Structure formats: C-alpha cells, structure tokens
Amino acid sequence: MSSKTINQVVIVGGGTAGWLTAAILATKLNCRDSKSVQITLVESPTIPILGVGEGTWPTIRNTLQMIGIDESEFMRECDATFKQGAEFVNWRDTPKDGETHSYFHPLSAVFHSAYDFNLAPYWLLGSSPLPYDHATTSQSRISQLGLAPKKITTPSYAAIQNYSYHLNANKFAEFLKKHVTNKLGVKFISANVTQVHLDEEQHINRLSTDIEQDIIGDFFVDCSGSKALLIGDALNVGWHSIDDVIFNDTALAMQVPYPDENTPIASHTIATAQEAGWTWDIGLHNRRGVGYVYSSRHTSDERAEEVLRAYIGEEAEGIEARKIPLNLGYRKQFWKGNCVAIGMSAAFVEPLEASAIFLVEAAANMLADTFPRHKSSLGFVESSFNKTFKLRWDKSIDFIKLHYCISNRADTAYWRDNVDPSSIPESLKLKLEQWKYQPPTKYDFDYAFEPFVLDSYLFVLYGLGYSTNLAADESRYNDNKIAQAKFSEINLLTQRLVDELPTHRQLIDKVYQFGFQSI
Amino acid sequence: MTTIVPLDSQKHQSLSLISNAGYAHIQQSHLLPLTVHEFAMAATNFPIVFVKDAQTGQFKACALVGLKPEQNLFSKNSQWLGSYIPEFAKLHPFVAVKTEANSDKYVICIDESSESLSQKGEGDKLFNDSVASEVLTQRGNAAVAWAQKSDLTDAFIRHLLEVEIIQSQSLSISKEDQSYNLTGCYVVNEAALNNLDPQVFMSLKDKGYLAPIYAALLSLNQVGNLLKLAD
Numbered sequence: 001m002s003s004k005t006i007n008q009v010v011i012v013g014g015g016t017a018g019w020l021t022a023a024i025l026a027t028k029l030n031c032r033d034s035k036s037v038q039i040t041l042v043e044s045p046t047i048p049i050l051g052v053g054e055g056t057w058p059t060i061r062n063t064l065q066m067i068g069i070d071e072s073e074f075m076r077e078c079d080a081t082f083k084q085g086a087e088f089v090n091w092r093d094t095p096k097d098g099e100t101h102s103y104f105h106p107l108s109a110v111f112h113s114a115y116d117f118n119l120a121p122y123w124l125l126g127s128s129p130l131p132y133d134h135a136t137t138s139q140s141r142i143s144q145l146g147l148a149p150k151k152i153t154t155p156s157y158a159a160i161q162n163y164s165y166h167l168n169a170n171k172f173a174e175f176l177k178k179h180v181t182n183k184l185g186v187k188f189i190s191a192n193v194t195q196v197h198l199d200e201e202q203h204i205n206r207l208s209t210d211i212e213q214d215i216i217g218d219f220f221v222d223c224s225g226s227k228a229l230l231i232g233d234a235l236n237v238g239w240h241s242i243d244d245v246i247f248n249d250t251a252l253a254m255q256v257p258y259p260d261e262n263t264p265i266a267s268h269t270i271a272t273a274q275e276a277g278w279t280w281d282i283g284l285h286n287r288r289g290v291g292y293v294y295s296s297r298h299t300s301d302e303r304a305e306e307v308l309r310a311y312i313g314e315e316a317e318g319i320e321a322r323k324i325p326l327n328l329g330y331r332k333q334f335w336k337g338n339c340v341a342i343g344m345s346a347a348f349v350e351p352l353e354a355s356a357i358f359l360v361e362a363a364a365n366m367l368a369d370t371f372p373r374h375k376s377s378l379g380f381v382e383s384s385f386n387k388t389f390k391l392r393w394d395k396s397i398d399f400i401k402l403h404y405c406i407s408n409r410a411d412t413a414y415w416r417d418n419v420d421p422s423s424i425p426e427s428l429k430l431k432l433e434q435w436k437y438q439p440p441t442k443y444d445f446d447y448a449f450e451p452f453v454l455d456s457y458l459f460v461l462y463g464l465g466y467s468t469n470l471a472a473d474e475s476r477y478n479d480n481k482i483a484q485a486k487f488s489e490i491n492l493l494t495q496r497l498v499d500e501l502p503t504h505r506q507l508i509d510k511v512y513q514f515g516f517q518s519i
Numbered sequence: 520m521t522t523i524v525p526l527d528s529q530k531h532q533s534l535s536l537i538s539n540a541g542y543a544h545i546q547q548s549h550l551l552p553l554t555v556h557e558f559a560m561a562a563t564n565f566p567i568v569f570v571k572d573a574q575t576g577q578f579k580a581c582a583l584v585g586l587k588p589e590q591n592l593f594s595k596n597s598q599w600l601g602s603y604i605p606e607f608a609k610l611h612p613f614v615a616v617k618t619e620a621n622s623d624k625y626v627i628c629i630d631e632s633s634e635s636l637s638q639k640g641e642g643d644k645l646f647n648d649s650v651a652s653e654v655l656t657q658r659g660n661a662a663v664a665w666a667q668k669s670d671l672t673d674a675f676i677r678h679l680l681e682v683e684i685i686q687s688q689s690l691s692i693s694k695e696d697q698s699y700n701l702t703g704c705y706v707v708n709e710a711a712l713n714n715l716d717p718q719v720f721m722s723l724k725d726k727g728y729l730a731p732i733y734a735a736l737l738s739l740n741q742v743g744n745l746l747k748l749a750d
Binding site for chain 1: 571572573574575576577578680685686687703705
C-alpha cells in the first residue's frame with residue numbers, strides 16, 4: 001500500500017452539502033496555510049441545486065460561528081428566521097368535526113433535560129395537568145405564542161431558548177459559496193464533470209470536465225446530490241432503499257408570500273398529517289415554504305396537489321407547485337477508497353425532522369477530524385466512517401418511523417400500512433415493547449453519536465399518546481416532591497419568558513435592521 | 520411618559536421654555552448617555568460604562584449615576600451634585616433625530632410632556648410669529664451637534680468591539696451592610712487592551728481613541744464616588 005500524502009481534496013457539487021463541507025474542512029484543516037490540504041470545489045453551472053432543505057438543527061449555530069460567519073449577516077442574506085422546534089398537527093388521531101390535536105417537539109432541553117431527572121414517569125402518573133410537551137418545557141408555550149427564542153440584546157449565537165434556523169436553501173448555498181471562496185481559501189471551478197477516472201487501486205485520481213483541463217485530486221467528496229456521480233456512477237456503490245419502512249417518495253413544494261409585512265412568523269415548523277403523508281409549513285422572513293410529502297403508492301399527484309392547496313387556502317391561488325421525486329434510503333457504503341459521499345448522494349430520509357443538513361455537518365466534521373493525510377490511513381477511516389454513519393442513518397430512520405407507527409390514525413390505507421408490524425424496524429419494535437411498561441431512559445440511547453436522544457423520543461412518544469403502563473411499578477417513583485418542584489419551576493420560567501421575550505416577527509425585524517452584538 | 524414629536528411652528532407656536540427647570544427629566548435614570556468627547560470630563564465624576572439599548576441591541580456609552588435602576592444620585596432638589604453635567608442632560612426637552620437612517624439631515628423634536636415647557640408664556644418663547652427664536656435656534660443647534668457626536672461615539676464603540684477590548688462585567692459593589700449588583704454593563708477590559716497586537720494598538724492611537732479608552736478605564740474607580748453619594 002502506498003504511503004503517499006493526501007494534499008488535494010476535490011469536492012464535486014455545490015449546494016448546501018458541498019459548500020458546508022468545504023467550509024468545515026477548510027476551517028478545521030486550516031487550508032489557508034499552504035502546507036495544509038488544498039481544496040477545490042467543482043460545481044455545475046447548468047444543474048440547479050435542489051434547494052428545498054429549509055430546516056436546520058441547533059448544531060448549525062456552532063458550525064456557522066466556527067467557520068467565521070456573522071449571525072445577523074447570515075440571517076439577512078438567507079431570509080433566515082428562528083426555529084424552536086416542530087409542531088405536529090393531527091398525527092395522534094384522525095381529525096373529527098374540525099377538531100385538531102397537536103404536540104410540540106421543541107429544541108430546548110436546558111431546564112428539563114430528562115437525562116438527569118426524568119419527569120416522564122411522574123407525568124405518566126398524573127403529577128401535572130398539562131400535556132407532556134407543555135409540562136416538561138417552556139419552549140412549547142413560547143413557540144405556540146409566536147415568541148422569539150431570544151432578545152435583540154442577547155449576543156450573536158447565544159440563546160435564551162435553544163434555537164436553529166429556517167432558511168432559504170438556495171440563498172444559503174450562495175452565501176456559503178461567497179464566504180468559502182473569499183475567506184477560507186477554497187478554489188472554485190464552474191464546470192460539468194464529464195468523466196471520472198480511476199487508477200489501478202480503483203481510487204479516483206482525475207475528473208474530466210467540459211471546460212477546464214482535468215482536475216487532479218488525492219481525495220474526493222461526492223456532493224453531487226441524487227446523481228451520485230462518484231460514489232454511484234463511478235464506484236458502483238449500491239443504494240439501500242427504505243421504502244418498505246417510510247413510504248413517502250414525492251414532494252410538492254410551494255412558496256407562499258405573506259399577506260402583509262406584519263403577518264406573524266411561526267418560530268417552529270408546522271408538520272400536519274394528511275391522508276397520504278404530511279405537509280410542512282415553514283416561515284421565512286419574506287415568505288412561507290409550504291409543501292406536501294406523500295406516498296405515490298397511496299395517492300395521485302393530482303389529489304396531492306388538491307390536499308396541498310386546501311391546506312394553504314386562497315393564498316395558494318396562482319402559485320405553481322413544484323414536484324420533487326424523493327428516493328429514500330442510503331448508500332451501502334458512504335466511503336469507498338478515496339471517496340466519501342456527503343448529502344443526498346449519501347442518503348436521504350424525508351424532511352420530517354430536518355436532519356439532512358445536520359447529517360451533512362456531522363459527516364463533514366468527522367471527515368475533518370479524522371482526515372487521512374496519508375493514503376495508508378484510508379482503510380481505517382473508511383471502515384469507522386461507514387460503521388458510524390450506517391448506525392446514524394438507521395437510528396434516524398427508527399425515529400422518523402416512530403412518528404407514523406404509533407399513530408391512532410386509521411383513516412386511510414397510508415396510515416394503516418404505516419402501523420403494519422412488517423414495516424417497523426426490529427430495533428424500534430424492541431424499544432416500543434420495552435416502553436410499554438417503562439418510560440425511555442438514557443440507557444436506551446447509549447451510542448455517543450445518537451442523532452435523536454432521550455428528550456426527542458419522549459416528546460414524540462407522549463405527544464402521540466403512547467401508553468406506558470406504570471401500574472405495577474408506581475412505588476419506585478417516590479421523588480414526587482422533586483418532580484412537583486420541577487414542574488412548577490418550568491411554569492414559572494414560562495411565565496417569565498412570556499413577559500420578557502419579543503414576538504418572533506419583532507425580533508426578526510430588529511435583527512435585519514440592527515443586528516446582534518458579538519458580546 | 521415622554522412623547523417625542525417633531526417640532527412644528529404652527530402646533531407649537533405658543534410654547535415657551537423655562538430655562539431653570541432642573542433635572543426632573545433624569546431624576547429616575549441611573550444611566551445617562553455620553554459622547555466620546557465627554558469621556559475625559561465625565562471620568563472625573565462617574566464610571567463610564569457601555570450598555571445595550573433594549574430596543575435596538577446597539578451599545579451606548581453611558582455615565583453610571585446610580586447604583587440601581589431608577590436611582591440618580593447626582594440629581595437632588597433641582598441641584599446637580601457633580602462637577603460635570605453630561606451634555607445630554609442639558610438638551611432636554613430637545614432632541615435631534617435623523618430624517619433617514621443614513622442621512623446627515625436632522626429634524627428637531629421635543630418632548631411635549633416635559634415640565635420645562637409652558638403654554639402660559641413663562642420663560643423664553645420658542646417661536647416669534649412662526650419664526651424660530653434665538654433660544655430655539657441655539658438649543659436646536661446644540662441637539663444636532665450632540666447627535667453628530669453621538670454618531671462618532673457609535674463608531675468609536677464599534678471599533679472597540681471589533682478589536683475585542685470591551686467585555687461584559689456585572690458590577691458587584693458592596694459597602695458595609697449594603698450591596699448592589701448591576702448587570703448588563705460592559706467595560707473596557709485592561710488585560711485585553713494590554714494584550715492587543717502592537718499594530719492594532721497603534722491604530723487606536725492614530726484614530727485618537729487612546730485618551731477616551733483610558734478615561735473609560737480609569738473612570739471605573741468612580742464607583743467609590745457613587746457609594747459616597749449613596750450614604
């Protein structure tokens with residue numbers, strides 16, 4: 001095996017995945033130093049990026065800060081708003097007579113993290129009159145009231161209630177591109193890759209393009225989206241479909257303007273269950289992004305568009321819906337030889353919990369932190385990367401499936417098929433069995449890189465009304481005083497925050513006008 | 520409640536200004552805005568701190584004149600107990616507001632609720648037959664001059680933030696049985712200033728920022744002065 005050093009990294013594809021990977025790699029590997037790895041990103045001038053990922057996780061704040069981006073500038077340039085979680089409407093029961101049910105999955109777990117003291121059993125035993133999401137966190141109420149997660153006097157990237165962003169994915173990619181090429185020392189080539197060349201070890205060593213001379217590289221990152229030019233076409237790595245678990249394979253997306261500039265902006269994603277999927281509703285600064293993700297096996301495109309338009313109402317008139325086919329699943333190998341796939345070339349598990357951008361960050365961080373500077377290190381990193389990301393995607397799929405498979409909805413074949421045991425992964429089935437008589441504990445999530453942890457599971461399980469029967473086990477939960485104190489602490493905090501926090505729209509207007517201070 | 524409105528020669532024709540109305544308007548302010556031009560003088564009386572405007576989040580330089588919110592230790596029975604009065608305190612009831620965010624044109628506004636304004640003809644008239652009186656012209660010019668210096672102060676603060684020599688500091692002050700805790704104050708950090716890259720430090724000198732920076736730094740010792748007044 002060759003011990004040649006790896007000096008040239010080539011990223012194929014722009015878009016959020018490509019530019020975010022370039023930014024994280026360039027920062028962590030200090031690419032402005034000529035002794036470091038040099039990065040080239042080649043992006044097609046003709047193929048538009050998919051550009052519909054509008055949700056992020058709070059980890060994006062660390063990432064943006066680390067790569068040297070000013071929060072207020074980023075928000076203005078990308079029409080970004082604050083996201084405090086998601087509200088799930090009508091997932092528990094079939095809506096009857098116009099009645100709806102909803103629960104929150106908030107991002108804040110600061111004062112109520114179940115990791116140290118789990119309130120769930122006390123809640124199950126009736127210690128709080130509120131629904132689980134409101135009993136155990138302030139953020140559900142804050143989001144519900146349309147309040148912001150912080151104030152204009154809170155420093156950049158600091159939070160009063162944990163938050164991430166909703167953003168315009170096209171503008172975000174452009175913004176990152178400007179930053180990465182101007183400030184982080186990444187070379188940019190605008191060209192279409194026409195051919196991928198392999199050496200005798202089956203490593204990629206050269207890309208032919210339609211304009212430049214060939215691009216030579218020692219290591220390649222495939223961010224070419226669902227085309228998977230490198231990992232799929234050139235290296236023949238297969239795709240593991242998950243359509244037997246998650247049925248949604250199509251999305252219809254619309255951009256809906258606000259009626260006027262004072263319309264409140266939701267500070268959470270509104271995910272509403274529909275007859276053959278669910279609609280997302282995301283409030284950006286200047287418009288909403290609304291869409292319907294559905295199973296084409298359970299409905300027709302025409303019917304799906306009707307459902308989407310009915311959800312939006314008259315504001316949808318005259319606006320075209322864009323259809324996006326989704327191929328849910330993941331690569332059988334994310335890393336092969338001297339190539340790693342990041343973004344949709346690697347995997348895609350529907351947008352329900354907005355994990356796509358998060359998993360790009362996670363992959364780019366691991367690539368940077370374990371970056372093989374010598375070819376001889378490739379094998380080790382390849383195997384650990386593949387192992388951890390298979391685990392992370394499987395765990396993401398379990399969590400997404402949870403939203404469907406414990407629902408009481410049985411109004412359509414779509415929902416009935418979703419609770420069919422044959423569609424539920426074994427790993428999830430085992431957990432659900434355990435949670436029939438004991439609420440989840442931290443020991444159920446013991447992998448260091450769990451994408452979804454205890455609190456997330458609790459919000460979804462008890463938001464959906466999952467039945468955990470503690471009748472035989474009540475005696476062990478005898479810290480009722482502590483639980484009561486925590487429940488009332490949360491209530492008090494909620495009240496204080498309601499008095500203190502501006503509305504989301506007010507804060508967004510101020511951020512766009514004045515910006516946050518760095519301290 | 521203050522009601523700041525643009526001055527109108529028709530609407531405000533009959534108003535007059537009582538010149539020795541005292542400091543009632545800042546009786547309940549523990550922070551008074553300062554311009555960077557006043558730092559040297561202000562430092563002989565009060566601690567100079569930087570605080571964020573609750574409405575905009577932007578930093579303002581302020582004289583700390585009380586040990587808790589709504590306390591002004593310098594204003595007592597219409598008297599000012601210090602040797603220096605912040606210019607801001609003398610502008611009232613006038614304020615100059617920019618016509619647009621990036622414009623250099625100002626419109627003079629007044630606080631209609633001010634006790635220093637009279638409808639009964641006491642003091643000096645603001646208008647003589649719709650024409651600005653000498654007093655109004657003079658006070659209006661002072662308000663504009665202050666607003667311009669305030670802009671320069673904003674640039675000064677932005678620079679200090681950029682070179683990272685301002686830091687958050689909650690002022691914990693205690694004397695015998697009394698203790699005060701003021702949060703939300705930011706001050707010049709001496710260690711950060713001393714650790715500046717020589718080139719950056721020289722740029723502060725070239726901009727004429729060193730004197731006000733050191734004035735702000737030394738002014739923090741005036742906390743003792745506040746405690747004395749609080750006795």
